[in-house]
Amino acid sequence: xxxxxxxxxxxxxxxxxxxxxxxxxxxxxxxxxxxxxxxxxxxxxxxxxxxxxxxxxxxxxxxxxxxxxxxxxxxxxxxxxxxxxxxxxxxxxxxxxxxxxxxxxxxxxxxxxxxxxxxxxxxxxxxxxxxxxxxxxxxxxxxxxxxxxxxxxxxxxxxxxxxxxxxxxxxxxxxxxxxxxxxxxxxxxxxxxxxxxxxxxxxxxxxxxxxxxxxxxxxxxxxxxxxxxxxxxxxxxxxxxxxxxxxxxxxxxxxxxxxxxxxxxxxxxxxxxxxxxxxxxxxxxxxxxxxxxxxxxxxxxxxx
Amino acid sequence: xxxxxxxxxxxxxxxxxxxxxxxxxxxxxxxxxxxxxxxxxxxxxxxxxxxxxxxxxxxxxxxxxxxxxxxxxxxxxxxxxxxxxxxxxxxxxxxxxxxxxxxxxxxxxxxxxxxxxxxxxxxxxxxxxxxxxxxxxxxxxxxxxxxxxxxxxxxxxxxxxxxxxxxxxxxxxxxxxxxxxxxxxxxxxxxxxxxxxxxxxxxxxxxxxxxxxxxxxxxxxxxxxxxxxxxxxxxxxxxxxxxxxxxxxxxxxxxxx
Numbered sequence: 001x002x003x004x005x006x007x008x009x010x011x012x013x014x015x016x017x018x019x020x021x022x023x024x025x026x027x028x029x030x031x032x033x034x035x036x037x038x039x040x041x042x043x044x045x046x047x048x049x050x051x052x053x054x055x056x057x058x059x060x061x062x063x064x065x066x067x068x069x070x071x072x073x074x075x076x077x078x079x080x081x082x083x084x085x086x087x088x089x090x091x092x093x094x095x096x097x098x099x100x101x102x103x104x105x106x107x108x109x110x111x112x113x114x115x116x117x118x119x120x121x122x123x124x125x126x127x128x129x130x131x132x133x134x135x136x137x138x139x140x141x142x143x144x145x146x147x148x149x150x151x152x153x154x155x156x157x158x159x160x161x162x163x164x165x166x167x168x169x170x171x172x173x174x175x176x177x178x179x180x181x182x183x184x185x186x187x188x189x190x191x192x193x194x195x196x197x198x199x200x201x202x203x204x205x206x207x208x209x210x211x212x213x214x215x216x217x218x219x220x221x222x223x224x225x226x227x228x229x230x231x232x233x234x235x236x237x238x239x240x241x242x243x244x245x246x247x248x249x250x251x252x253x254x255x256x257x258x259x260x261x262x263x264x265x266x267x268x269x270x271x272x273x274x275x276x277x278x279x280x281x282x283x284x285x286x287x288x289x290x291x292x293x294x295x296x297x298x299x300x301x302x303x304x
Numbered sequence: 305x306x307x308x309x310x311x312x313x314x315x316x317x318x319x320x321x322x323x324x325x326x327x328x329x330x331x332x333x334x335x336x337x338x339x340x341x342x343x344x345x346x347x348x349x350x351x352x353x354x355x356x357x358x359x360x361x362x363x364x365x366x367x368x369x370x371x372x373x374x375x376x377x378x379x380x381x382x383x384x385x386x387x388x389x390x391x392x393x394x395x396x397x398x399x400x401x402x403x404x405x406x407x408x409x410x411x412x413x414x415x416x417x418x419x420x421x422x423x424x425x426x427x428x429x430x431x432x433x434x435x436x437x438x439x440x441x442x443x444x445x446x447x448x449x450x451x452x453x454x455x456x457x458x459x460x461x462x463x464x465x466x467x468x469x470x471x472x473x474x475x476x477x478x479x480x481x482x483x484x485x486x487x488x489x490x491x492x493x494x495x496x497x498x499x500x501x502x503x504x505x506x507x508x509x510x511x512x513x514x515x516x517x518x519x520x521x522x523x524x525x526x527x528x529x530x531x532x533x534x535x536x537x538x539x540x541x542x543x544x545x546x547x548x549x550x551x552x553x554x555x556x557x558x559x560x561x
Contacts, residue, residue, distance in 0.1 A: 082422065166408075167407075167408075170403060170405060170408075171401050171402075171403065171405040172405050172406075172407055172408070174367060174401070174405065175399070175401055175405035175407075175468075176407075176418075177367065177394075178365045178366075178367065178394055178397065178399040179394065179395075179399070179418075179419035179423075179468070179469065179472065180391055180392075180394040180395040180419060180422070180423050180472070181418065181419055181422040181423070182422075
């Protein structure tokens, strides 16, 4: 099939020159359309329904290819100079410091509420003395990275999506490209590094602040001393747990950054595209974060 | 203001395009473009909205890739160029965007410094400042150096956009609708600026527009884009000396009494 041959050649070509992912994608897209037409003409009168399904399938695989190419491009460019240190620091400030108040409040409340809600079931068995270890296990192993990731997806992911989306729409990214600067490096790499670095820090902070919230509630009700609480809270936590949680937070951070950037960087023209990019950044990031949570818990289980 | 005679070298083509075609899906925008841009000249590309004027300069700047045909820019063939060569070439081409495309999150100074510090390795702080002040002076907006783009008027944004491309001393300037959305007086000022840039920086330019005043003021040559091809190329008066029903209304409707 000549069209298929052409497609394969073109994808090779795009890998070789790699001038712009966007250009290569439009190329592949075009050839896919040709391919579909080609199959139709050889097989006689194919119903348009099949063509629609074919288009949907090809669109889906194109999207997967785009995401794959985007992630690969990130790893290709992130280690090469020039390094935008200043911009990375600025982005760390944007993602970290700007979410600090919200994260503090949410972390503290989660600690208090979780302790409060767990108490009645433990009281039934007269096991309220287990509260510190129960709260600690829940927070350190699951809640801290997950809650941080969800809040960051909402706050940081959406703002990355909207910011890059509006830069794309107002041709600012094109302007960077034609002036010989590297927009992917300056906009995408810096933001993904920033989220990958700051979200584990935030997650650690959330764990501590949530434990503090739990402690206040327990101290008030059971009168447990601070030293006893700490001892009981850290007793069931192993190094594997801490590393697994940190690894989760790193993966979540990377996911939020790359999804936000992908959505914004590839947003279609128009103001509607900006809204879609911001929305897509949050929804997709949250969805992927949950899948990763399940996977990492499974993998961490093998190391125990 | 009468346009000064430009110093055009007719033996030196900075851009040579042959048989250029570009389509988006089933829509054939450019259907065989042949174009020469000579060193030092301002070429105005006229055409109705949607005729592919912007697509043409996006192809020249490497933002889009042609379906067929060749584009030779400053001796580089864009269809076979490597990524490294393209990066080097882009610095030699200035692109002024229709909506200026200033970086919203940066001050005017940072906007101007952005391409400079990334393309001139080892440039000193003093050289950066000299360059920034020089281009701001060239566009007559020295007082805006610490303002944010959102605080500028449409005409000022356009000027800063042009200044940002001038800071790299480009050999070719591509203007995408430089006078769109501006009042008549500001339009004239921008046209004068385009001519000044041509004289002062010795650039060769392609100006995309549908504004005939602009075409008349800045164009050494005018090319009319119709049905995906250049149907009429020549001086402003030559292009409109025709009864062609596709060309004449363009002129007539522009000066309704």
